[in-house]
Amino acid sequence: MREQGNEGWALALARELCQVTWSNLPQQPRQAALQKLVHAMGVSLAHGDLPASRTAWTAFGASRGESIGFGQRRRVATEDAAFINGTIGHGSLLEDCGPGGLRGGSHPGTFIIPAALALAEEIDADGPALLEAIVAGYETMHRLGAAAPAEIVQRRFRPLGIMGTLGAAAASVRLLNATPEQMAAALAIAATLAGGTTQGIFEGTMDAYFEAAFAARNGIAAARLGLAGASTPVEALEGEFGFFQTYGGVQGNLEAITARQDSYGIEHVGVKRFAACLQNQQTISLLVQGLASPLALSDVTKVIIKRSATGTNGLNSPGVSRRDPFPNMLAAQMAARFTAAAAILGHEVDNPDFFASHFDDPEITALTKRIELVPTTDSGVRIEITLRDGSELVLDGTNADLLHPSLDEVIARFDARTSRVLGEPAAVEIRDAILSLADGRKVRDVTRCLELSPTGEWAV
Numbered sequence: 088m089r090e091q092g093n094e095g096w097a098l099a100l101a102r103e104l105c106q107v108t109w110s111n112l113p114q115q116p117r118q119a120a121l122q123k124l125v126h127a128m129g130v131s132l133a134h135g136d137l138p139a140s141r142t143a144w145t146a147f148g149a150s151r152g153e154s155i156g157f158g159q160r161r162r163v164a165t166e167d168a169a170f171i172n173g174t175i176g177h178g179s180l181l182e183d184c185g186p187g188g189l190r191g192g193s194h195p196g197t198f199i200i201p202a203a204l205a206l207a208e209e210i211d212a213d214g215p216a217l218l219e220a221i222v223a224g225y226e227t228m229h230r231l232g233a234a235a236p237a238e239i240v241q242r243r244f245r246p247l248g249i250m251g252t253l254g255a256a257a258a259s260v261r262l263l264n265a266t267p268e269q270m271a272a273a274l275a276i277a278a279t280l281a282g283g284t285t286q287g288i289f290e291g292t293m294d295a296y297f298e299a300a301f302a303a304r305n306g307i308a309a310a311r312l313g314l315a316g317a318s319t320p321v322e323a324l325e326g327e328f329g330f331f332q333t334y335g336g337v338q339g340n341l342e343a344i345t346a347r348q349d350s351y352g353i354e355h356v357g358v359k360r361f362a363a364c365l366q367n368q369q370t371i372s373l374l375v376q377g378l379a380s381p382l383a384l385s386d387v388t389k390v391i392i393k394r395s396a397t398g399t400n401g402l403n404s405p406g407v408s409r410r411d412p413f414p415n416m417l418a419a420q421m422a423a424r425f426t427a428a429a430a431i432l433g434h435e436v437d438n439p440d441f442f443a444s445h446f447d448d449p450e451i452t453a454l455t456k457r458i459e460l461v462p463t464t465d466s467g468v469r470i471e472i473t474l475r476d477g478s479e480l481v482l483d484g485t486n487a488d489l490l491h492p493s494l495d496e497v498i499a500r501f502d503a504r505t506s507r508v509l510g511e512p513a514a515v516e517i518r519d520a521i522l523s524l525a526d527g528r529k530v531r532d533v534t535r536c537l538e539l540s541p542t543g544e545w546a547v
Contacts (some may be wrong), residue, residue, distance in 0.1 A: 095321035099279075100230060100344050101270035104257055105339045107223045107351075109215040120218040121216020123183055123225075126358045127176055127200045128521055129501035131157040131386050136180040138416070140295045143300060144175040154205035155534040165209045166304045169255075172201035173300035177247075178293075179439040182357045182421045184365045184490065185224045186399060187227070189235045191356050192228030192254050193247040197299035199224035202255035204308045206262050207353055207530040214524025214533070216262060222353050224258030227274075231324075233343035236335035244334055246281010248298040255306020256313070263314050270423035273313025275323030278330040280305045289405040291418030300415070326432070357490025358497065360440040363426045365490075368406050369468045370394065370423060372489050374430035377482040381433025382472070384450050389457050389473040392427060396462035400485075408460055413451045419446035428454035431472070498522075 103538040109117070117144035135158035144159055147167040155161070157175045162168070176182060185191020192198075199221055207217040228250055238329045239249055256277035260270045277323050287528030312318075324330045324339065332337035339459045370392060394400040406421035413419040420426065420442050435441040445451065463469075472480040492500075498518065505514040520533045 096234075096269065096324040096339075096341055097274045097319075097342055098267060098271035098321075099341070100227065101267040101274060103230070103345060104226060105265075105267050106272060107219060107220040107226060107261070109222075112219070112222065112351075114314045114355075115354050116402075117218070117525065118494055119351070119353045119356075120221045120225075121522065122351065122497050123196050123356070124200060124218065124221065124356070124524070125494070125518070125521055126183060126376040126497050128188065129197045129497075129504050129518075130179050130181045131175045131387050132517070133504035134181070135160075135175050137178050137439060138294045138341045138444055139177070139178040140171070140175045142259060143171045146266055147171055152209070153531065155361035155537050156207040157537075160537055162170075162394075164376065165205045168205040169307055170297075171515050172204065172332040173198055173303035174296050176201055177299035178296045179251045179362055180364065180417070180437060180442075181359050181362045185232070185356050188237065188240050189232040189246045189250060190224075190229070190249040191232055191352065192489040193245075194223050194299065195228045195251075195254055195356060196358075197247070198255045198302035198306065199228075202303040203258040203547045204530070205303075206259050206307055206310075206536055210262065212262055212478070212530050214526065214528050214530060217524060217530050220258040220262040222351060225353035225356060226351055227257035228254045230344050231354065233342070234324075234331075234339040236331060236337045236339055238335040238337055242336070243285060245283040245285045245288065245295075245298065248302070249281045249334055251302025252277040252280045252309060253284075253306045254305045255304075256486055256514075259307045259310035261477075263310060264354060265310070265314055269313045269316075271313075271323075272317050272319045273309045275319035276309040276312050276317060277306060278323045279333060280441065281330065281334065287408075287492045288417070288421060291406065291413075291415040295417060308531050311384065318537070327536040332461060353433075358492065360489060360492070360500075362438050362442060363420045363436065364407060365399065365520070366401050366407050367423055367426045368489060369400050369485050370427055370470065371436055372486050373468055373470055373482045373484065374427060376486070377435070377470075378431070382431050384432065384454055384476075386474055387431065387454060387457060387472060388475055389432070389459070390454075391428065391459045391461055391471040392423060393461045393463050393465070393469040393471075394468045395464065395466055397510055398466065400466070400468055402460055402462050413446050413452065413455075416446050417441045421460055422455070423460055424455035424524075425451060426511040427458060427470075428452075487502075
């Protein structure tokens with residue numbers, strides 16, 4: 088039970104989050120929230136039938152409820168929709184992304200948006216309430232990521248699995264108009280549900296996607312318990328046996344949780360252009376933008392990729408430096424060699440379906456054997472390609488805006504991705520419906536556009 092005079096860090100954070108209101112938010116976080124939602128929904132609509140999605144539907148698709156599930160585009164129970172959509176959102180590797188490590192919660196849109204969207208439909212919330220909750224969830228990840236000790240990652244816990252339930256819980260309980268005390272209780276419960284290793288990322292298995300799905304589902308459960316009056320530890324985050332000490336072995340930083348901020352966390356989270364690991368984005372971009380035309384396998388004798396061992400372009404992340412074989416889709420998407428080889432050969436590296444069908448492509452695999460990865464202390468990326476005639480192509484630099492496209496660019500990507508699946512008229516109508524959420528439209532009214540009719544046609 089809570090003692091008088093000792094609020095605890097969870098309550099201190101909750102007080103900050105309860106001040107996040109749509110009406111008082113500046114334009115930048117408002118636009119960022121809409122951008123993240125458009126991106127997440129576009130990716131989920133376009134790529135909702137990958138293997139992990141089908142597995143999630145088999146496991147949790149039998150229920151009936153108010154919340155839309157992507158992939159099969161029908162309504163299921165709230166927590167089931169959150170799980171299914173979390174799997175789909177993460178399963179493409181086209182997610183949003185923090186700068187790496189604990190900051191930003193790794194891929195916050197894969198658990199915050201599925202949880203908030205599913206719950207918003209259940210309670211028949213409007214668009215501003217949904218977007219406000221999304222901002223609160225991202226702010227939780229931003230502040231906790233800054234406060235959490237780096238030792239959590241050094242001990243090989245996966246940031247998404249460790250942090251995700253807290254972000255989903257914050258977004259969910261914000262939607263339910265909780266008091267700071269109820270939000271603190273939800274965060275405390277979410278802290279006990281944290282967990283996640285990186286072995287699935289290393290081997291390329293589906294449980295890596297399910298970490299986002301469980302975070303979304305469990306975040307809603309934590310929110311419900313907090314609202315119901317569950318008693319929780321005062322020092323759930325900072326206590327001797329609390330979140331930071333358990334996973335990091337050392338104390339966190341209270342100032343990072345409560346410090347006055349000049350911007351909102353959601354403004355600092357990027358979105359991927361390519362269907363690959365964050366650490367491979369700059370390398371792929373250099374190749375896609377820098378090569379005048381694709382090269383043939385017979386043209387290339389050697390490729391040297393020089394980039395940092397750690398950080399946004401780091402080679403030391405699980406699975407990034409792996410050599411062949413590439414036994415599955417995720418293993419290929421994580422691998423610097425495979426993604427670079429695919430880009431050199433001119434394949435659709437922005438399309439998850441390509442990786443699902445080509446992870447064992449013999450030509451790509453053959454080229455990976457000619458690629459050498461060289462760790463450096465530089466933050467940029469340098470690629471040296473030696474051709475059969477002895478000449479060399481050198482690509483060097485970084486694209487500072489790669490992970491931070493404008494809202495207009497995200498909308499253009501939404502149109503391109505979804506038109507291939509839905510047809511252009513339906514894609515445009517759904518896109519406009521999503522954008523109308525910021526003007527007060529009901530969430531359930533928008534997701535009604537996503538349902539299939541009994542004849543299998545789009546509702547729009």
